[in-house]
Amino acid sequence: MNDFTYHAPTSLDDALAALRGAEGGTLIAGGQSLLPIMKLNLAAPTDVVSLAGVAGLDGISDDGDSVTVGAMCTHAQVAGSAAVQGRIPALAAMADGIGDAQVRNAGTIGGSLAHNDPAADYPAACVALGATIVTDRREIASDDYFQGMFMTALEDDEIITAVRFPVPARAAYAKFANPASKYAVAGVMVADGPAGVRVAVTGASGDGVFRMAGMEAALGGSFSAEAVAGIGVSSDGMLSDTAAGAEYRAHLVAVMAKRAVEACG
Amino acid sequence: MPTVRMTVNGMERSGTVEGRTLLVDFLREHLGLTGTHVGCDTSQCGACVVHVNGSSVKSCTCLAVQADGADVTTIEGLANGADLHPMQEAFREHHGLQCGFCTPGMVMSAVDLANRDSDPSEHDVREWLEGNLCRCTGYHNIVKAVQAGARAMGGGS
Ligand SMILES: Cc1cc2nc3c(=O)[nH]c(=O)nc-3n(C[C@H](O)[C@H](O)[C@H](O)COP(=O)(O)OP(=O)(O)OC[C@H]3O[C@@H](n4cnc5c(N)ncnc54)[C@H](O)[C@@H]3O)c2cc1C
Ligand code: FES
Numbered sequence: 001m002n003d004f005t006y007h008a009p010t011s012l013d014d015a016l017a018a019l020r021g022a023e024g025g026t027l028i029a030g031g032q033s034l035l036p037i038m039k040l041n042l043a044a045p046t047d048v049v050s051l052a053g054v055a056g057l058d059g060i061s062d063d064g065d066s067v068t069v070g071a072m073c074t075h076a077q078v079a080g081s082a083a084v085q086g087r088i089p090a091l092a093a094m095a096d097g098i099g100d101a102q103v104r105n106a107g108t109i110g111g112s113l114a115h116n117d118p119a120a121d122y123p124a125a126c127v128a129l130g131a132t133i134v135t136d137r138r139e140i141a142s143d144d145y146f147q148g149m150f151m152t153a154l155e156d157d158e159i160i161t162a163v164r165f166p167v168p169a170r171a172a173y174a175k176f177a178n179p180a181s182k183y184a185v186a187g188v189m190v191a192d193g194p195a196g197v198r199v200a201v202t203g204a205s206g207d208g209v210f211r212m213a214g215m216e217a218a219l220g221g222s223f224s225a226e227a228v229a230g231i232g233v234s235s236d237g238m239l240s241d242t243a244a245g246a247e248y249r250a251h252l253v254a255v256m257a258k259r260a261v262e263a264c265g
Numbered sequence: 266m267p268t269v270r271m272t273v274n275g276m277e278r279s280g281t282v283e284g285r286t287l288l289v290d291f292l293r294e295h296l297g298l299t300g301t302h303v304g305c306d307t308s309q310c311g312a313c314v315v316h317v318n319g320s321s322v323k324s325c326t327c328l329a330v331q332a333d334g335a336d337v338t339t340i341e342g343l344a345n346g347a348d349l350h351p352m353q354e355a356f357r358e359h360h361g362l363q364c365g366f367c368t369p370g371m372v373m374s375a376v377d378l379a380n381r382d383s384d385p386s387e388h389d390v391r392e393w394l395e396g397n398l399c400r401c402t403g404y405h406n407i408v409k410a411v412q413a414g415a416r417a418m419g420g421g422s
């Protein structure tokens with residue numbers, strides 16, 4: 001790993017100033033994606049700006065129609081939050097299934113969304129639930145936020161401050177996890193919420209999270225596992241790697257979707 | 266170069282590090298606490314697990330500067346003199362190790378679980394140890410040891 005200058009700002013303004021003042025600066029939250037990448041020399045920032053001491057990025061609040069999660073909340077905090085467990089249990093369960101206990105103790109929702117790994121779990125939850133990504137300068141709808149593998153709508157110096165999840169009537173997440181990493185080989189979040197019925201898939205496509213319009217329409221008509229059972233999933237554009245080939249992934253998407261609908265009860 | 270200060274196993278420690286110095290390297294190379302191991306490059310094996318402010322993290326995936334000001338406990342901080350910690354004792358009693366390479370991380374991870382749940386089921390233990398890999402034991406005795414250790418701890422470390 002190359003050396004870098006470390007910054008530990010205590011305000012958003014100072015974090016932005018440190019980032020803008022650097023030749024090749026990057027933010028660090030929990031470090032659970034950034035540090036593995038830096039160890040492989042796939043990233044070599046000149047400056048690393050920590051968000052750990054920045055005020056106002058923590059906490060989870062139940063706002064009635066929605067639950068707002070601070071960007072620096074760890075996966076363990078989301079999984080263990082009474083507000084999330086009570087209002088959006090599918091989100092708590094999803095966070096509890098990320099990686100392992102130590103990754104969940106350090107990794108954050110903001111870091112996961114900024115990184116946008118095509119096999120990460122949060123993108124499916126955000127798109128299915130119709131979440132809003134709140135940054136230091138604007139609010140971005142999930143549908144506009146995810147822009148392909150490791151690509152997002154964030155500007156170079158933009159900082160996620162929170163994520164707002166509308167409370168759904170029902171939702172569930174089903175994941176076929178890679179046995180080594182626990183990343184999704186195929187993960188499907190189904191939600192019946194204010195934005196209608198949504199089915200979002202992660203892990204399966206090289207372009208990252210996507211919605212299954214055919215399944216959404218079928219579930220809008222009849223919210224049942226039978227409604228999605230007959231819908232074939234095309235292997236076009238599906239990832240093919242050592243964990244699973246494209247055909248198998250397409251099959252897994254159909255199975256996970258059915259399981260998620262069943263789990264909605 | 267940055268200076269870091271942290272409480273390690275109850276003692277105030279400090280040192281001058283590089284930005285890129287990992288917490289595990291600070292512990293092993295600066296402080297000589299070589300009980301914490303490094304078993305991989307990919308943040309997956311858990312041999313390096315320590316506690317930072319009471320919860321278990323992978324010290325190979327944490328910068329020393331990120332732990333500045335923190336309260337850190339390593340495997341060396343568990344025993345009370347010659348008296349093994351109940352979780353260490355349980356690993357010995359139930360033969361929860363063979364070569365021992367994974368053991369420091371296993372024990373630190375297990376103590377974090379036991380602090381949250383004093384009577385974890387076999388399923389709970391296996392789920393919790395997802396991030397701790399062992400090449401020797403087949404996990405069976407590790408799981409038994411963690412359950413016994415958690416009960417012996419009785420909800421506190
Ligand atoms: C062994 C292992 C298993 C894993 N398994 C899974 C899994 O099953 N499912 C899953 O979804 N993920 C998994 N992960 C990834 C994990 O969830 C990471 O925690 C997460 O992807 C990154 O969060 P972080 O806080 O650690 O971010 P960091 O690693 O600190 O940062 C990641 C990126 O986001 C940027 N960033 C961080 N915070 C912000 C912010 N607030 N605003 C703007 N940019 C920001 C950083 O600049 C960096 O580019 C795994 C990781 C490991 C090591
Ligand atoms: S050394 Fe393998 S996870 Fe830290």
Ligand code: FES
Nearest residue numbers: 363365399400401
């Ligand atoms: S005892 Fe040898 S790796 Fe676990």
